[in-house]
Amino acid sequence: MNSKSSIVYIAIGSNLNNPPFQVKKAIKAINYLPKTNLLSHSSLYKTKPLDFKNHPDYANIVIKISTSLSPVILLKSLKNIEFNHGRVCNERWGSRIIDLDILLYDNLILNSQTLTIPHSQLRFRDFVLLPLLEISPELTLPTGEKLKTIANNNKEIYIINKTTIVYDSSTCSNSFM
Ligand code: ROI
Numbered sequence: 588m589n590s591k592s593s594i595v596y597i598a599i600g601s602n603l604n605n606p607p608f609q610v611k612k613a614i615k616a617i618n619y620l621p622k623t624n625l626l627s628h629s630s631l632y633k634t635k636p637l638d639f640k641n642h643p644d645y646a647n648i649v650i651k652i653s654t655s656l657s658p659v660i661l662l663k664s665l666k667n668i669e670f671n672h673g674r675v676c677n678e679r680w681g682s683r684i685i686d687l688d689i690l691l692y693d694n695l696i697l698n699s700q701t702l703t704i705p706h707s708q709l710r711f712r713d714f715v716l717l718p719l720l721e722i723s724p725e726l727t728l729p730t731g732e733k734l735k736t737i738a739n740n741n742k743e744i745y746i747i748n749k750t751t752i753v754y755d756s757s758t759c760s761n762s763f764m
Contacts, residue, residue, distance in 0.1 A: 590622070590655040596690040596723070597665070598706070598715045599648050603684045606646035607631060609672065613685050614650060616668045622655035629718030637712065649690065649718035658692050662702050665689070690715060694729040705729060710737050 597617065601609040610631060618625040628650040636642040654661060665687040672685045690706045697704040705728055709715055716738040719726065726734040 592622075592653045592655050593693045594626075595652050595654055595661065595692050596719060597650050597652065598686075598688045598690050598718075599650065600645050600686040600688075600714065601684060602636065602643045602645040604673075606644075609685050610646050610648050612672065613668060613687060614648075616671070617650065617652065617665070617687075620654070620656065620661075620664050623661075624653050626651045626653055627722050629721045632714060632718055634714045637714065645714065647714040647718060649715060649722060651722055658689065658695065658697060658702060658704060661692075662689060688715075690719065691726075691728070696729045713738075 599610050599613050601613075603609070614625065614628065617623065629648055632647045634645045634647050636645060656664060669685050669687055688706050689702070689704060690709055692704050695704050706715070709719075709728075716734070720734055720738045724735065728734060728737070
């Protein structure tokens with residue numbers, strides 16, 4: 588049976604144990620998920636920590652995937668990847684080896700106890716808005732708002748620099764330039 592494929596945007600962040608390496612490892616693991624394919628990714632952004640100024644800098648990226656996994660199964664799969672990468676559960680606002688957040692799932696609006704789509708912090712975070720804008724400049728949110736408008740309203744300047752990440756899904760290897 589053919590299950591419907593959805594377009595999903597995922598934010599990836601890391602500020603521990605060689606963040607660019609952790610990001611690449613996570614992309615690889617997501618691309619390996621069943622019924623899931625990486626479609627595109629933004630540049631890799633080196634960013635100053637939001638909220639915890641004394642924490643190490645982050646590597647942030649946004650990826651676009653197609654998947655036939657339901658939102659809940661995808662969430663569980665991402666939590667599983669976080670766990671396998673050694674993320675400790677109780678550090679909600681602390682430094683983290685890897686953080687994987689579902690930003691958008693087709694045009695779905697979902698508010699459950701475990702999952703909020705679009706992501707509740709999406710509109711407040713440059714480290715998510717700018718990479719998202721880079722890969723989908725014409726995106727309209729399920730609320731009808733244009734991503735461009737939201738991104739331009741955000742005034743936090745803490746992006747340090749961008750690098751190009753090259754991900755070759757045929758060999759499942761990737762490198763930074
Ligand atoms: N700050 C940046 N720059 N990038 C993140 O991914 C990130 N994640 C977080 C908090 C602590 C809010 N700060 C962050 O969870």
